[in-house]
Amino acid sequence: MTQKIYQVDAFTDKVFSGNPAAVCPLDHWLEDELLQKIAKENNLAETAFYVKDQDQYQLRWFTPKVEVDLCGHATLASAFVLFNHEGHKGDIIHFHSPRSGRLTVVKQSQLLTLNFPTDTIEEIALTSEILDGFxxxxxxAYKGKTDYLLVYNSESDVVSLKPNLEVIAALPVRGVIVTAMGEHVDFVSRFFAPQSGIDEDPVTGSAHTTLTPYWSNVLDKKDMTAIQLSDRKGYLKCTYLKDRVEISGQCVLYMTGNINLN
Structure with a gap:
């Protein structure tokens, strides 16, 4: 048995930047154990699997270690594959995640726009466990549904800070977002999730469901630009729509292939 696979760089317009995601179109769901093994073998931040279901697509995401509730860059990559390589008709795709509900992606020329549920955050104390991580x-500091959000004074702080991954891995969250106002964009960020098998994620679409409402409130802006300052860098446009956020970016195809599952 062979399984088609694509590798796509998301939130970028050139290969070797943005966030790489694997995308596997399925005719039917494989066993969860096999899905996890494929993701581990790929050794990318996320592998997305989708199955067509009438007029929508069921969508799931796996890191090398775990299945996750929401992944922006692999959703963007899945939409890119459907629009450009798997024959989807029209300029809108409706995904459904068993863990995150309705997700849509709209195509406007080369720009793809995710529509995701907005995270809810509350301010928390700067505990020693958090401070020792950086x-x-x-x-x-703030706590969202799955992540901590740490706010810094400047973009240079975000660039220069060094994580203590062992300490971060012990925190009771999916990962930690660090952010500051940007010098050339509205805000910048980085994302660390060693507890999910990702020391530093190149570009994290789902983190921007937390970042967008925070910075919209701080900057009093609905539409914002953002850069995730990993080594690969990612470029995003974000729009705050109260209970939903729009996160836009481009994708490029890096590789197509087949997995041998004999």
Whole structure:
């Protein structure tokens, strides 16, 4: 048995940047254990699997270690594959995630726009467990549904801070977002999730469901630009729609192939 696979760089317009995701179109769901093994073998931040279901697509995401509730860049990559390589007709795709519900992606020329549920955040204390995770202390901290959000004074702080991955891995969250106001965009960020098998994620679409409402409130803006400052860098446009957020970016195809599952 062979399984088709694509590798796509998301939130970028050139290969070797943005966030790579594997995408596997399925005719039917394989066993969860096999899905996890494929994701582990791919050794990318996320592998997305989808199955067509009438007028929508059921969608799931796996890191090398676990299935996750929401993944932006692999959703963007899945839409790119459907629009450009798997024959989807029209300019809108309706996904359904068993863990996150309704997700849509709209195509406008080369730009793809995710529509995701907005995260809800609350300010929390800067505990020693949080402070010990980073070489620089943030000015404030927040807790979302799955992640911590740490706010810093400047873009240079976000660039220069060093994570203590062992400490971060022990925190009771999916991962930690660090952010500051940007010098050339509205805001910048980085994302660390060693507890999910990802030391530093190149570009994290789902983190922007947390970042977008936070910075919309701080900057009093609905439409914003953002850069995730990993080594590969990712470029995003974000729009705050109260209970939903729009996250836009481009994708490029890196590789197509077949997995041998004999």
């Amino acid at each position: 070489s620089l202390a943030p000015i404030s």
